[in-house]
Amino acid sequence: MEIFDALMQGFATAVTPQNLLLMMLGCVIGLFVGAMPGLGSVNGVAILLPVTFLVPPTGAIIFLAAVYYGAMYGGAISSIMLGIPGASTAVATVFDGRPLAMQGKADWALVAAAVGSFVGGTISVILFTLFAPPLADFALKFGPQEEFALMMLAFATFIGLGGDDIPKTIFSIALGLVFAAVGLDEISGQPRLIFFDIPGFYHGINFLVLAIGIYGIGEILWTLETSQGDVRVSQASFTASRILDAFKRLKSSTVSIISSSFLGYFVGILPAAGATPASLMAYGVAKTMSKDPDSFGKGNITGVAAPETANNAASTGSMLPMITLGIPGSPTTAILLGGMIIWGLRPGPLLFVNHPEFVWGLIGSLYMANLFTVIINIAFIPLFVSVLKLSFTILAPIIFVLCIVGGYAPTQDLHDVWLIVIFGVVFYLLRKLNYPVAPAVLAIVLGPLTERALRQSLVAEQGNVATFVERPLSAIILVLAVLLIVLPVIKMTKHKKKSAAADDGPEADES
Amino acid sequence: MTKPSILRRLVLLPMVALCSLAVTAGSAFAWEPKKPVEFIIMAGTGGGADQMARLMQSIIQKNDFSNQPFIPINKPGGSGAEALRYLQDKSGDDHIVMITLNSFYTTPLQNPGLGVDISTFTPIGRMALDTFLLWVSSDSDIMSLDDYVMTVKEKNKDWKMGGTGQGQEDSLLTGMLQNKFGFEVTYVPFPGGGTVAKNLIGKHIDSTVNNPSEQLGFFEAGKSRPLVAFTPDRLKQFPDVPTSGEAGHPDLVYFMQRSINAPPGMSADAQAYYIDLFKQVFDSKDWQDFCASDGIFCDEWLAGEDLAAYHTAEKAKHEELLKGMGLIQ
Numbered sequence: 001m002e003i004f005d006a007l008m009q010g011f012a013t014a015v016t017p018q019n020l021l022l023m024m025l026g027c028v029i030g031l032f033v034g035a036m037p038g039l040g041s042v043n044g045v046a047i048l049l050p051v052t053f054l055v056p057p058t059g060a061i062i063f064l065a066a067v068y069y070g071a072m073y074g075g076a077i078s079s080i081m082l083g084i085p086g087a088s089t090a091v092a093t094v095f096d097g098r099p100l101a102m103q104g105k106a107d108w109a110l111v112a113a114a115v116g117s118f119v120g121g122t123i124s125v126i127l128f129t130l131f132a133p134p135l136a137d138f139a140l141k142f143g144p145q146e147e148f149a150l151m152m153l154a155f156a157t158f159i160g161l162g163g164d165d166i167p168k169t170i171f172s173i174a175l176g177l178v179f180a181a182v183g184l185d186e187i188s189g190q191p192r193l194i195f196f197d198i199p200g201f202y203h204g205i206n207f208l209v210l211a212i213g214i215y216g217i218g219e220i221l222w223t224l225e226t227s228q229g230d231v232r233v234s235q236a237s238f239t240a241s242r243i244l245d246a247f248k249r250l251k252s253s254t255v256s257i258i259s260s261s262f263l264g265y266f267v268g269i270l271p272a273a274g275a276t277p278a279s280l281m282a283y284g285v286a287k288t289m290s291k292d293p294d295s296f297g298k299g300n301i302t303g304v305a306a307p308e309t310a311n312n313a314a315s316t317g318s319m320l321p322m323i324t325l326g327i328p329g330s331p332t333t334a335i336l337l338g339g340m341i342i343w344g345l346r347p348g349p350l351l352f353v354n355h356p357e358f359v360w361g362l363i364g365s366l367y368m369a370n371l372f373t374v375i376i377n378i379a380f381i382p383l384f385v386s387v388l389k390l391s392f393t394i395l396a397p398i399i400f401v402l403c404i405v406g407g408y409a410p411t412q413d414l415h416d417v418w419l420i421v422i423f424g425v426v427f428y429l430l431r432k433l434n435y436p437v438a439p440a441v442l443a444i445v446l447g448p449l450t451e452r453a454l455r456q457s458l459v460a461e462q463g464n465v466a467t468f469v470e471r472p473l474s475a476i477i478l479v480l481a482v483l484l485i486v487l488p489v490i491k492m493t494k495h496k497k498k499s500a501a502a503d504d505g506p507e508a509d510e511s
Numbered sequence: 512m513t514k515p516s517i518l519r520r521l522v523l524l525p526m527v528a529l530c531s532l533a534v535t536a537g538s539a540f541a542w543e544p545k546k547p548v549e550f551i552i553m554a555g556t557g558g559g560a561d562q563m564a565r566l567m568q569s570i571i572q573k574n575d576f577s578n579q580p581f582i583p584i585n586k587p588g589g590s591g592a593e594a595l596r597y598l599q600d601k602s603g604d605d606h607i608v609m610i611t612l613n614s615f616y617t618t619p620l621q622n623p624g625l626g627v628d629i630s631t632f633t634p635i636g637r638m639a640l641d642t643f644l645l646w647v648s649s650d651s652d653i654m655s656l657d658d659y660v661m662t663v664k665e666k667n668k669d670w671k672m673g674g675t676g677q678g679q680e681d682s683l684l685t686g687m688l689q690n691k692f693g694f695e696v697t698y699v700p701f702p703g704g705g706t707v708a709k710n711l712i713g714k715h716i717d718s719t720v721n722n723p724s725e726q727l728g729f730f731e732a733g734k735s736r737p738l739v740a741f742t743p744d745r746l747k748q749f750p751d752v753p754t755s756g757e758a759g760h761p762d763l764v765y766f767m768q769r770s771i772n773a774p775p776g777m778s779a780d781a782q783a784y785y786i787d788l789f790k791q792v793f794d795s796k797d798w799q800d801f802c803a804s805d806g807i808f809c810d811e812w813l814a815g816e817d818l819a820a821y822h823t824a825e826k827a828k829h830e831e832l833l834k835g836m837g838l839i840q
Contacts, residue, residue: 046556046583050569143715144699184589186676187700191589199596202589325712326728327705331556337705338562341724342569344804348728412584452702460671460699460716 007129010360013058014368022055022063023365027373030070035078037212037406040087041071041315041332049339057343058358062365064339065319068332069121069369072275072312073377076113080106080304081387082399084216084406089275089311091211091441092283096296096303098219103299106388110381111246112305116257118374120309123261124268124316125366132352136324139269144456145468149477150270151450154277156484157284158442168435176443179205180451187455200415207276207444209407209416210423214437216403217424220396222431227392243378246301253302256286257309264310268317274330275314277449280442282310288484297438316366323347323359542780544579544606551584551598551609553591558703559641559722561585563769563801564610567638567789570797576788581608590679591618595627601774605781608635613680613767616822616829620839621678629826633782634818635771636789638798640808642746643684643765644737646719646726648711656739656758659718664694666717672696673707673716678838681707683829684720684741684765686836691763711735722767723748723806741765748806766808768825770818786814 013019033044044067052060075090080097093113100109182193183204194201260282267278286306287296296303318330326347328334340347345355352359407420427437461467469475550568554560564583571577586594591614601607619627645659653659663670674681677700685698699716701707704725711719712734723746729735737752741763745754755763771789773782792798793812802809813821833839
C-alpha cells in the first residue's frame with residue numbers, strides 16, 4: 001500500500017493547476033511536433049528544454065514528458081493522413097495506416113492509433129508504478145550479448161514481412177544494412193563507405209532520411225503513376241456511428257494491443273533500444289501471429305494498432321532506466337536526462353528515495369497525460385480526416401515540401417535532402433520491381449544497434465562466439481529468435497507446396 | 512504640489528544621469544549581435560557538451576545577458592569533424608560560437624585531410640574542466656590503485672575496460688594507464704558515458720574511467736567504488752578518494768576542457784563581446800552550482816590569448832598521446 005499512497009501523492013502533485021496546465025500544453029505541443037515530419041519528440045524536447053528552467057523541476061519534467069508523450073500520438077497522424085512518418089517512431093504505422101486512409105478508412109486507423117496508444121501507455125505506466133526497482137535490476141542484466149540477441153529477435157519478427165519472395169527480402173535487408181554502415185565506425189572511429197568523399201556521409205545515413213524518401217517521395221510517385229494523375233482519395237465521411245464501428249473492429253486487435261504493450265514496455269526499458277525498434281518489432285510480431293498475415297501492408301487495422309501501442313509503451317518504458325539508472329533508453333530521454341542533471345536532480349537508484357515528489361509527480365502525470373491525449377485525439381479526428389478532402393494535386397506539393405523540410409530540419413544539411421529525393425526515386429523503382437521496401441527500413445534502424453552489440457560482445461570476449469549461448473539470458477532470447485524464423489518459413493513452404501500443387505507449378509516461379 | 516515634483520526631480524535626475532551613463536557605457540561596447548547566434552555543439556544531443564550548451568542558453572536567456580537568442584545546434588558527425596569543418600568554413604562570421612570536447616584536439620589530428628587548423632579559431636573562454644576517476648564495482652576486492660595495477664597486470668587482456676569510442680577521452684586515459692603501468696587491457700567502446708557506467712554496475716565490464724556525473728547516482732547507491740581521481744586536487748564530491756599524485760603518480764592527470772570558441776577571423780569587437788558575455792555566464796550562480804553538483808572544475812576562467820596558449824599546450828599533449836597509442840603517425 002506504500003506504493004498506492006505514493007501514487008496518490010503523485011496524483012495530488014500532478015493536478016495542481018500549474019502542473020495540470022503544463023501537462024495539457026505539453027501534450028498539445030507534442031501532438032503538433034510529432035505530426036510534423038522531421039520534427040520528432042527529440043527536437044521538440046531539445047528545443048523546449050531551456051524554457052523549463054523557468055518552472056520548478058517537477059513541473060518541467062511533467063511538461064517535457066507530456067511533449068514526448070504527445071509526440072508519440074502525433075506521429076501517427078501524418079503517417080496515416082499523408083503517408084509520411086511524422087517521427088521515426090511512427091514508420092511502422094505507415095505500413096497499414098496509409099493503405100487504410102487510401103481506402104477511405106482513415107478514421108478507423110486514427111481510432112486504432114489513439115486507442116492503442118492509450119492502452120499501451122496505461123499498461124506501461126502501471127508496470128512502471130508497480131515494478132520499477134526490479135525492472136531496473138533486470139535492465140542491468142542486459143549486456144552487449146543480450147542486446148545482440150534481442151536484435152536478432154527483432155530481425156526474426158520481420159522475416160515474414162517481405163512477403164513470399166525471400167531473395168528479394170534479403171536483398172532489401174542487405175541494402176538497408178549497407179546504408180546503416182555508412183559513416184564513422186563506432187568502434188575504431190574510422191570512416192566507412194564515404195561515397196565520392198562527400199562530407200555529408202560522415203554523419204551516416206539517418207534512418208528518417210530513408211524513411212521519408214521511401215514513404216514520402218516514393219509514395220507521391222507511386223500514387224501519381226497508379227492513378228495516371230487522376231487521384232481521388234476516397235473520402236471518409238465522419239460520423240459517430242463510424243467511430244463506434246471502428247471500436248468494434250478493434251476488438252479483433254485486442255490480443256495484439258495487449259501483447260504490444262508488454263513488448264513495447266520491455267524493449268523501452270532496455271537501454272539503447274527505444275520506441276522505434278519497439279514499434280517495428282510489434283508490427284512484425286502482430287503479423288507473424290496473425291491468422292491473416294497477407295492482409296498486413298494492405299490496410300489491416302491491427303497493423304496500425306500494434307506499432308502505435310508499442311511506441312507509447314516504450315516511451316514510458318524508456319523513462320525507467322533514465323530515472324533509476326541514469327541511462328537514456330531513447331534519444332529523447334537522453335535530453336530529459338540532461339535536463340534533470342541541470343535541475344540538480346541526480347538520476348540513480350536513490351532518486352525514488354531522495355525526490356519522491358518528483359518521481360511520483362511524473363508518474364501521476366503520465367496517467368493523466370494518457371487520458372488527455374486520447375480524448376483530444378479522438379475529438380480532432382474529423383479535423384485530421386478533412387485533410388483528405390483536398391485534391392491530390394494540392395496535397396502532393398504539400399507532402400513534397402513537408403518531406404524536404406523534414407529531411408533538412410534534423411541535421412540542417414542539404415546533403416540529406418538530396419538523399420531523400422534519390423532514395424524516393426530508387427525505392428519507387430524497386431517497388432515497381434516487386435521488392436519489399438519495409439525490410440530495408442528495419443535494417444537501417446536495427447543495423448547499427450546490432451553491429452555495435454555484436455562487436456562489443458566479441459571485443460570483450462576476445463572473439464569467443466560462444467559467449468552468446470553461454471549467457472543464459474542471451475541464449476533464451478536467441479532460441480526464441482530461431483523459433484520465430486523457422487515458424488513462418490515452414491508455414492510458407494507448406495503454403496507454397498499447396499499452391500504449387502494446385503496450379504501445377506508455373507506461378508511459383510513468378511512470385 | 513511643488514514639493515513632490517522637486518522630490519521627483521531629485522530622484523529622477525540621478526536616474527536620468529545613470530541611464531545616460533549606462534547608454535554611453537553600452538555604446539562603448541560597440542558590437543552586439545544583430546541576429547540570433549548559432550551555438551554549435553560538436554557532439555550529439557544528451558551528452559555532457561549538449562547539457563552544458565543548453566544550460567548556458569537558459570542562463571543567457573534568464574538573465575538577459577544578450578539581446579539576441581542563442582540557438583543550440585548539434586553537429587555530432589565524425590567525432591566533431593562536421594562541426595569543426597563548419598566553423599572553418601564560416602570564417603569571419605560574428606554570429607557563431609561552439610562548445611568543445613577534447614575532440615577539438617584529437618579529431619583534426621586524426622583527420623589531417625579535414626583541413627581544420629584549430630589555432631586559427633577565435634578563442635572565447637574556458638567554462639569548465641571535466642574530471643575523470645577510475646571506477647570498479649563495489650563488489651570488487653580492489654580497494655586502491657596499487658591493488659588495481661596488480662590485478663590488471665595479472666589479467667591483462669582478460670580485463671575489460673569500458674569507455675567511449677576509440678580515440679576519445681576515455682580511451683586516451685586508458686592508453687595513459689597502459690603506458691604507465693605496462694599492462695594491456697581489452698578496451699570495449701560504448702556509445703556514451705551513461706551506458707559505460709551501467710555496464711560496470713551490471714558487471715559486463717571490469718572497470719571504467721567515468722566522469723563523476725556519470726557514476727554519481729550509482730556511487731551514492733553504494734554500487735560503484737572510485738579508486739583514484741586523475742586530478743591535482745581532491746574532488747569535493749569525493750573527499751575520501753585520493754588523487755593520482757597522492758597515489759604516487761602525479762603525471763596521471765587528465766581533464767576534458769569545455770571551452771567556447773568561434774570561427775577564424777571573428778572581428779575583435781565581437782570577440783570582446785562574447786568574452787564578456789561568457790564571463791558573466793561563468794560567474795553566474797546557476798553555472799557554478801551546476802559545476803559543483805556535476806563534479807567539474809570551474810574555478811579558473813581563461814579567455815582570449817590565455818585560452819589560445821592553453822589550446823596549444825593541450826594539442827601537443829594529445830598529439831603525443833595519440834602517437835603513443837599508435838592512432839596517428
